[in-house]
Each structure stands twice: as C-alpha cells, then as structure tokens.
Amino acid sequence: MPRLLSFAVLLATWWIGSLLAGDAKLPPPPTVFATMIAEARSGDLFFHLGVTLARVALAFTLAMSVGAAIGYLMGRVRLADRLGDPWLILLLNLPALVVIVLAYIWAGLTEVAAIAAIAINKLPTAVVTVREGARALDASLDEMATVFALPRWKKFRHVILPQLSPYIAAAARSGLSLVWKIVLVAELLGRPNGVGFEIGVAFQLFDIPRLLAYSLSFAAVVLLIETLLVQPFEARASRWRPRAA
Amino acid sequence: MRLEVDITGKTFMNAAGEQHDVIAGVSFALDAGEVGVLVGPSGCGKSTMLRILAGLDHDFQGRVSRPVSARIGFVFQEPRLLPWRSVEENVRLVVPLVNDAKLSALFEILELDTHRNHFPGELSLGLARRVALARAFAIEPEFLILDEPLASLDAALAARLRDQIAMLVDGRPVITLLVTHDVDDAVRLGDRLFLLSPRPARILADIPIRAPRSQRGDAEVAAIKLDIMQRINGGPTGRDAS
Numbered sequence: 001m002p003r004l005l006s007f008a009v010l011l012a013t014w015w016i017g018s019l020l021a022g023d024a025k026l027p028p029p030p031t032v033f034a035t036m037i038a039e040a041r042s043g044d045l046f047f048h049l050g051v052t053l054a055r056v057a058l059a060f061t062l063a064m065s066v067g068a069a070i071g072y073l074m075g076r077v078r079l080a081d082r083l084g085d086p087w088l089i090l091l092l093n094l095p096a097l098v099v100i101v102l103a104y105i106w107a108g109l110t111e112v113a114a115i116a117a118i119a120i121n122k123l124p125t126a127v128v129t130v131r132e133g134a135r136a137l138d139a140s141l142d143e144m145a146t147v148f149a150l151p152r153w154k155k156f157r158h159v160i161l162p163q164l165s166p167y168i169a170a171a172a173r174s175g176l177s178l179v180w181k182i183v184l185v186a187e188l189l190g191r192p193n194g195v196g197f198e199i200g201v202a203f204q205l206f207d208i209p210r211l212l213a214y215s216l217s218f219a220a221v222v223l224l225i226e227t228l229l230v231q232p233f234e235a236r237a238s239r240w241r242p243r244a245a
Numbered sequence: 246m247r248l249e250v251d252i253t254g255k256t257f258m259n260a261a262g263e264q265h266d267v268i269a270g271v272s273f274a275l276d277a278g279e280v281g282v283l284v285g286p287s288g289c290g291k292s293t294m295l296r297i298l299a300g301l302d303h304d305f306q307g308r309v310s311r312p313v314s315a316r317i318g319f320v321f322q323e324p325r326l327l328p329w330r331s332v333e334e335n336v337r338l339v340v341p342l343v344n345d346a347k348l349s350a351l352f353e354i355l356e357l358d359t360h361r362n363h364f365p366g367e368l369s370l371g372l373a374r375r376v377a378l379a380r381a382f383a384i385e386p387e388f389l390i391l392d393e394p395l396a397s398l399d400a401a402l403a404a405r406l407r408d409q410i411a412m413l414v415d416g417r418p419v420i421t422l423l424v425t426h427d428v429d430d431a432v433r434l435g436d437r438l439f440l441l442s443p444r445p446a447r448i449l450a451d452i453p454i455r456a457p458r459s460q461r462g463d464a465e466v467a468a469i470k471l472d473i474m475q476r477i478n479g480g481p482t483g484r485d486a487s
Contacts, residue, residue, distance in 0.1 A: 140321070140323070140325050141325060141327065143296070143301050143321075143325075144319070144321065144325040146300075146301060147299050147300075147301065147317050147319040148317070148318075148319070148339040148380075148384065149316070149317075150338070150339065154338070158327060158330065158338055159327060162327070162329040162330075240328055240329040240330075240364045240366065241366070
C-alpha cells in the first residue's frame with residue numbers, strides 16, 4: 001500500500017508539473033503512456049529494452065565474477081594487494097566517459113567494446129568491496145575448518161562464501177545501479193540500438209514524450225528486477241541473522 | 246598411538262613489537278586412552294599450546310609428534326560454530342557420513358534434539374558449547390582436545406557432560422587433552438595432571454591418578470584436590486614464578 005501511494009504522489013506531481021510547465025516541456029502522463037503503448041505495439045520498445053538488458057546482464061556478470069575473484073585474491077594475498085592497488089585507484093577514479101570513448105576508439109564501435117567498457121567501469125567497485133570482505137574473514141573459523149580437516153571446496157562453500165556474501169551482495173547492488181547508468185551512455189555514444197540509442201534519437205528530435213516513454217519503461221524494468229531478483233536474494237542470504245525488531 | 250610433546254620455547258610478538266615468552270619448556274607424552282589435563286593460571290599459555298598440538302601453529306621451538314592424519318576433535322574455548330548453518334548442519338559438515346542413529350543419540354545425550362534446526366545465533370552460550378562438543382564427538386576423534394569445555398555451564402549439566410566425556414574417552418582408544426582451571430573437573434576426568442606455572446609456562450608437577458575414573462570416590466577426589474591446591478598455592482615454585 002505505501003508503495004502504491006508514493007507512486008500515486010509521483011504521478012500527481014508530474015501532472016501538476018506538466019500543467020505549470022506546459023505540454024511542450026513536460027507532457028502529461030497520458031501522452032507519455034500513449035507513446036509507450038504505441039512503441040510497445042510496434043515491438044520497438046521490447047526490442048530496445050531487451051538489447052539493453054542483455055548488455056547489462058553480460059557486463060554485470062563479467063564484472064562481478066572477475067571483480068570478486070580479483071578482490072578475494074587482493075584481500076588474501078598481500079603481494080597481490082600491493083601490485084593491484086595502484087591499478088585499482090586509477091580505475092576507480094577514471095571517468096566512465098573516458099573508458100567508453102577509449103574502448104570505442106581502440107576496439108571499434110562494436111558490441112565487445114561496449115560490454116567491455118561497461119564492465120571495466122563496474123569492476124573496481126566490485127574489487128574494493130569484495131577485498132574488504134576477504135580482509136574481514138574470521139580467522140577462528142578458518143582454524144576450525146583446518147582442525148576438522150574440511151576439504152578445500154567445502155571450506156570455501158560453507159565457511160568462506162557465507163562470510164563474503166554480504167559483501168558480494170553489496171557489490172552487486174551498487175554495481176547494478178552503476179551499470180544501469182553507464183549502459184545508456186555507452187549505447188548513446190556507439191550502438192545502433194538499445195534504450196540509450198533511442199533516448200539519443202529522441203533528444204535530437206526533441207521528442208519529449210518518446211524520451212520519457214523509454215526512460216520510464218527502463219526505470220520500471222530496473223525496479224522490477226530489484227524487487228523480484230535482488231531483494232529476495234539478499235533476504236535469503238541473510239536469513240540466519242536474527243531479525244531486527 | 247601416542248602423542249609426544251617437547252616444546253622448548255614459544256615466543257610471540259605483540260602489536261607494539263615487544264617479544265613475549267609464552268612457553269618456556271613443556272614436555273610430556275600421552276598414550277591412547279589416556280586423559281591428560283593441563284591445569285594452570287589463566288593466561289599461562291595453555292591455549293597457545295593446544296593450537297601447537299593441533300597443528301595450527303608451527304612457529305615454535307621443539308618437537309611435537311602425533312599420529313599422522315589422526316582425526317582431531319577440537320572443542321575451542323569459544324564454540325566457533327558457523328552462524329549461517331543450523332545446529333545439525335554444523336555437525337554434519339565435519340562428518341558428512343555420520344550414522345543418523347548415532348547422531349540422534351549424541352544430540353539426545355547433549356540435550357540438543359529440540360535445537361537441531363536452530364541457528365547458533367539463537368542459542369545460549371551453554372547450548373552453543375554443547376553443539377561444539379557434539380561436533381567434536383561426532384567425528385569419533387583419535388585425538389580429542391578440549392579447551393575449557395565445561396566453562397559457563399550450570400553445575401548439573403557440567404557434571405552430566407563430564408560423565409559423557411568420560412564415557413566417550415573410556416569407550417574408544419582416544420588421546421585426550423583437557424585444559425581447565427577447575428581442579429574438580431581435572432581430578433574427576435584426568436589420568437595425569439600437568440600443573441603449569443604462570444607464563445612462560447613450565448610443567449611444575451606431573452601427577453598421575455591411578456584409580457580408574459569410575460571408581461574415584463568423593464573422598465579420594467577431595468584428597469587429590471587438596472594435594473594439588475597445596476602445590477599451587479602453598480608451594481615455593483608457585484610463589485616465586487609470579
């Protein structure tokens with residue numbers, strides 16, 4: 001209920017805003033929804049959303065798996081940490097735009113360049129978060145696993161991974177929002193499809209209803225994935241924790 | 246099967262970079278079926294010694310020989326359970342092939358049967374300790390290490406658990422090493438008591454108890470306790486070392 005209410009407040013604010021600013025700058029909700037339905041009917045909306053989602057999924061998976069592995073290594077092995085740290089600081093502070101432009105210049109306006117650029121933007125935050133988790137591993141549980149001669153894989157799965165999972169969840173959460181933002185820029189700059197491309201076109205034509213139609217559909221998809229996928233996963237991973245009152 | 250310990254020295258560096266001697270010289274041997282008890286003031290290096298014996302700490306002078314690849318059951322001073330696994334999963338994790346009936350019997354003895362599906366965070370410290378005991382017993386260890394296993398349990402339960410430990414130890418040829426500062430537990434469970442000095446630890450006395458555990462009457466226990474108390478408190482060695 002409170003969610004619905006806050007959604008209604010958003011719609012009302014939008015409508016009032018459009019009355020004040022005029023249709024040309026901020027079209028009212030019905031105009032935008034009509035555009036959305038038209039785009040959905042023609043299939044364009046789903047095509048572009050699908051393309052963007054596929055890029056997000058690929059770049060996110062790539063960045064999370066590579067980032068978690070590097071982060072774990074850096075948290076456990078001092079030498080790896082020393083060697084990797086300058087690179088990490090560089091990548092962390094490199095603007096997304098620079099990475100995307102350089103990727104397109106070096107690898108051409110290709111799918112690989114786009115996905116790599118998005119993944120590289122997300123990678124360092126995953127590394128930093130998982131490294132923190134690997135540093136905080138409980139040495140006393142490690143000793144317990146050693147004394148009771150747990151096999152390596154079992155130890156990783158039952159002793160180490162559960163300790164890392166809140167950090168991995170945090171990295172996934174913050175990383176996903178980063179990827180949502182960056183994927184549109186990458187599409188705008190060098191892809192012939194996807195939500196970012198459509199928004200670029202709408203911008204050039206000053207087609208505000210279309211711009212809003214795509215932005216809002218995209219936001220709806222993000223919201224859906226967050227509530228249906230990310231939050232249940234987090235709840236499951238932390239089910240052993242005593243519930244907060 | 247035999248445990249031979251000859252630790253001639255163990256030092257460690259604290260955060261400020263100062264060197265501390267923890268163990269000065271400890272040597273003893275234990276055979277399978279024997280219960281050795283380390284009794285000493287807190288902070289005298291008992292836990293450090295157990296970590297060395299369990300193979301967790303290799304940075305010491307001297308020699309420890311224990312049966313190769315012996316199954317070790319370790320009850321740590323704090324329970325060290327996996328908070329994200331249930332009580333039963335915690336035990337099954339270290340003994341994947343455990344016999345269900347045996348596990349049930351063990352849970353019943355330790356009065357854990359109603360807590361099988363609880364997470365460690367939902368248990369009191371006393372219960373968590375019992376789970377740690379169940380885990381160490383379940384693997385049917387050849388070398389059992391107990392670091393203050395009965396601390397913070399109520400007297401009745403502690404006595405029952407003590408009997409359970411005694412039963413397990415008598416039933417199988419297991420080398421057992423118990424650390425405690427409860428002299429009563431030490432006398433009732435041990436076959437040999439090693440009295441330790443304050444840090445750096447040395448063995449002050451090696452006291453064998455010849456009567457079988459089941460036949461130690463209250464009077465006998467009291468007599469041995471008196472003897473030990475005198476050695477700890479009244480003996481000249483206890484004084485000048487502190």
